[in-house]
Amino acid sequence: MSVMIVETARYSHAWRALWPLAKPKVVLLIVFCAVIGMCLASPGLPPLSLLVPATLGIALVAGAAAMVNCLVERTADALMRRTAHRATARGEVGAAFTLTVALAAGGLGMLLLVVYVNALTAWLTLATFVGYALVYTLLLKPNTPQNIVIGGASGAMPPILGWAAVTGDVGVPALALFLIIYAWTPPHFWALALYRRDDYARAGLPMLPVTHGERFTTLSILLYSWLLAGISLLPVAIAHSGALYLAVALLLNARFLYLAARLHRQYADPLARRTFVWSICYLTWLFAALLVDHYWQVPLS
Numbered sequence: 001m002s003v004m005i006v007e008t009a010r011y012s013h014a015w016r017a018l019w020p021l022a023k024p025k026v027v028l029l030i031v032f033c034a035v036i037g038m039c040l041a042s043p044g045l046p047p048l049s050l051l052v053p054a055t056l057g058i059a060l061v062a063g064a065a066a067m068v069n070c071l072v073e074r075t076a077d078a079l080m081r082r083t084a085h086r087a088t089a090r091g092e093v094g095a096a097f098t099l100t101v102a103l104a105a106g107g108l109g110m111l112l113l114v115v116y117v118n119a120l121t122a123w124l125t126l127a128t129f130v131g132y133a134l135v136y137t138l139l140l141k142p143n144t145p146q147n148i149v150i151g152g153a154s155g156a157m158p159p160i161l162g163w164a165a166v167t168g169d170v171g172v173p174a175l176a177l178f179l180i181i182y183a184w185t186p187p188h189f190w191a192l193a194l195y196r197r198d199d200y201a202r203a204g205l206p207m208l209p210v211t212h213g214e215r216f217t218t219l220s221i222l223l224y225s226w227l228l229a230g231i232s233l234l235p236v237a238i239a240h241s242g243a244l245y246l247a248v249a250l251l252l253n254a255r256f257l258y259l260a261a262r263l264h265r266q267y268a269d270p271l272a273r274r275t276f277v278w279s280i281c282y283l284t285w286l287f288a289a290l291l292v293d294h295y296w297q298v299p300l301s
């Protein structure tokens, strides 16, 4: 009896240790962007019979990708303060167990997409998994400071996945949303990499602030923020979104550009942290505005 209790406690500890490896908050925003892709592709609300399996499927595959990322990077994670507590880095969960759970979750997600959604969404989600868990994590991240500029293409896929789930193809508005997340990713990540640069240097990862220094990174953030400001107006330029979205986008861009310009003028770690936190608020509110605008569109003229 006591052996059983000890075994159960060990397993429940292992399961609880696995949950943060799936990076639930990141996956939540990814799924939010995917759901908005689904809504924008539908004149009304997407049917629940599609919304539920598509959302669950994408969430499961994204969580699996995050777990594989933590598994592959466990040695580097152990050297960084931000990631040293991960169960993979601490050796609290075995590699075989983590991989099995990740593949089971990812497999279940793929099954949901294949059976209840469509083949295009399933293939694109699989490609996204490979792009992040393998190409970015194994090849790009340890080898080039442009790692997230290239690897960011995976993170930018969610609206395309959502759109494809509803329509079975990749529409122009979905491509515009892809470009928004693609341009958003470098300032999002480099802001964090700046105030965590000692971590990355210790782990031997060639992040931009480590290889090119603070000034070059803040300039890159500023330039990408301008690029993002322009790209974020694409949904209006293609007449998919209206005045409400435009107003919100202009306000959000103004704050992002203000923070990026200040960061470049006078660098400070707390300001870099604020810029990183703002990047997450920015994407959340921008996509929320797309959604509200879609259902309550105010014409521009």
Ligand code: HEM
Binding pocket: 025, 026, 029, 030, 033, 082, 136, 148, 151, 152, 155, 156, 181, 185, 188, 189, 192, 280, 283
């Ligand atoms: C390759 C592209 C990306 C890179 C390199 C990246 C990097 C990071 C890093 C290093 C963190 C820090 C986590 C921590 O605080 O420990 C983070 C947090 C976060 N990222 Fe990203 N990110 C990327 C793409 C995305 C995408 C596409 C989304 C959502 C659409 C996203 C949403 C978030 C959120 C919500 C957090 C906060 C998580 C938390 O507070 O636990 N990221 N990101």
Ligand SMILES: CC(C)=CCC/C(C)=C/CC/C(C)=C/COP(=O)(O)OP(=O)(O)O
Binding pocket: 023, 026, 030, 058, 061, 062, 063, 065, 066, 069, 070, 073, 083, 125, 126, 128, 129, 132, 141, 154, 155, 157, 158
């Ligand atoms: C199927 C699908 C939709 C997949 C989505 C891919 C995905 C999970 C993208 C998120 C990107 C992410 C969490 C980057 C973290 O950077 P990092 O891995 O360099 O950060 P770390 O140092 O915290 O591990």
